[in-house]
Amino acid sequence: MVEFLEYQWNIKQITPDDIPRKEIPLSDDQALKSLQELIAADPSLCEENFSNEYLLCFLRVRAFNAEAAFRMISCRHLFKKKNPHIFVRSDISDTPNASQGGVCLHNVNKQEGWIRAALEEGLPGVLPEKDPRGCHTLLFFPGQWDPNASPLIEGVLLATLMSLEAIIEECGGKLSRCKVIGKNENCDTSLHSNGGNSASCNHPTEVKKFEGNSKRQLPKKCIIPPKVVAIVDWSGFTMSRCGTVMSSGIRSFIECLQTCVPVHCEGIHFVSQPWYVDGALKLLRPFLTEKTREKIHVHGNNLSQLHSIVGQRHLPAELGGDEPPFHTITWADKIMKIDKKAE
Template identity: 30%
Template sequence: MSEFYDDYTSNARHRHYQKTGYHGKGAAIYGSGKMDGEKMTFNKHDANERYRALLILKDLIGASRDLALRDKSCYSDDEFLYRFLFARKFNVTEAFQLLINYQLYRQKNHDILQRLCVLDDTIQMALRDGFPGVLKNRDRRGRKVLVFFASNWDYTQYSLLTVYRAMLLTLEKLIENKQNQANGFVVIVDWTNFTLKQSAHLNPKILKLMIEGLQDSFPVRFKGVHFIGQPWFVEAALSVIKPFLNSKTRERIKLHGSNLSTLHEAVARDILPPELCGEGPQFNPLTWYHILLESSQMNAPPPHYCITQTIPYSKSPPIINANITKGSCNNNNNNNTSDDEMLVKSSKAQQYKGIAKCNNLINDSANNTLLNFSE
């Protein structure tokens, strides 16, 4: 960053400010956006302000000497750059640093990000177990809700790293929608019936890797993380990783224990599944899994500067109708194992045939219209 600012402080900045009408020093008004020294923040609700912020971010990329941005091909991809601006509330300086962090994270963790695609066998297993699940409806503030039923984790078939990879794949798909970029996400983790044996596979190195990626490197906003039914050993693990969390993240992690009424104060019952004592549709992990499958074959391959990959295949998966109940309001396990779950637990599941058409697509707008942005 310091190399960049030394360079940009001179000709590049002066040239850009001349084009956009800024001629002063120090604090200045930039439309309705404010610029205080190097800190530039714009109004995300104003299309002109958003575009001005985009132009400045492009100038920063063009003038940067940072090795993370030696490949500047993302410069011309406006939709990709807007992800970083939304993630930092159109503070251009912070968005630029987040972009650098994102590229550095990709380069540093190239091995674990290889074949990050829904066609990866272990990622499929995680998604089919609901890691993560995505609820159909948004909450009252327009945020998408991700759910995890921790007791369903079969650590003998896929690792915590695979769960993380499946989450990155999910998030990158979801932030293609600008409303998700702007309003962010809520995460609910149900730890009911999560065992001490399962907790032994919560690898500290992977947990730290997840924090580094999701908190500091990925263009996404987590507005709340809610734990319910957490046993003492999960709280102990949380106390170990808390030093790696920034103050804002720590404030947004809420521990509800068995008191679901406090969860319902944060996330309305009408969108939650019955498994969380809600009034919404029953949770089915295959819904989101099938959406990703279908999308992977319909959309163009993602640019190389994104973390996901598109891998074409000749065989397609069968339509599988499953009605899997995960957990209960009384914290009891459902001991009946469905045929679909048995397929997931098979380490060498056969290649699927035919893409499933999912009628319950996530209620997102596929276009770039900005609707109901929350603060």
């Protein structure tokens, strides 16, 4: 017993600094305020007028991590700046009168026709029911694509962005930035440097900025960020169209979808792909982020493998599902009606 007491146990006294600290997540207001401060400190974003609802779309999809949400907004802004021709009139975030999540077309019949053609070709379509995991299912049918009727960027990409925005709004989000370009009849003419003429006023009619002591109730975290899964059916896709895709700005298409849209992508599934699509995918892999590469599943003609991941009951007949064949016109009409309501 004496020997036991004389043993040097080297017991260290524990101090508060030795206890691991668990990071406490920010509240809605704190995260929103932190994101506003990051934007205000960024020279390229500080003059933008973001609404609370717009910022919350990015915060939710990044688990209310203000820095991660800021990086996504920065990527989105940079992509728009590098590709102004894509957003000539239909930026999801700052289109005039974008009361329906920013999905709005204004007197650009040619581009409206491209988008309508892409939707009618099934690029993309969205199934009416979610999959067993609660994901919205986007369908792409490249075999029906006519590059002359719907260019890859000005048609297919914008149709895809508009479809994703419709999903975001259905889930309670809103990508409108409340920035209206045009004449503002309520503008203070004393602010003008052109002698008080407000006819050419570009001041926003409504700008919503975060106020730390605002009593307005913000949308809660319980609004689930939208989750999507994409299924690409390559049936009927020819080698000549594959060459058109590779030369039509596919890198811009990929960059936009994987860095600029506030949704959770749960997976991208290829079915019935020919060998040259496999070859093109290998060429494109260096331009994909590691997370995007991990989400791509190539099934070939093995639809049972697809069903084991995304389910079967909600899929249309052409994908081996229990539902009737998918009609692209239904989704096209829905998206274009949203646009008409926004005008």
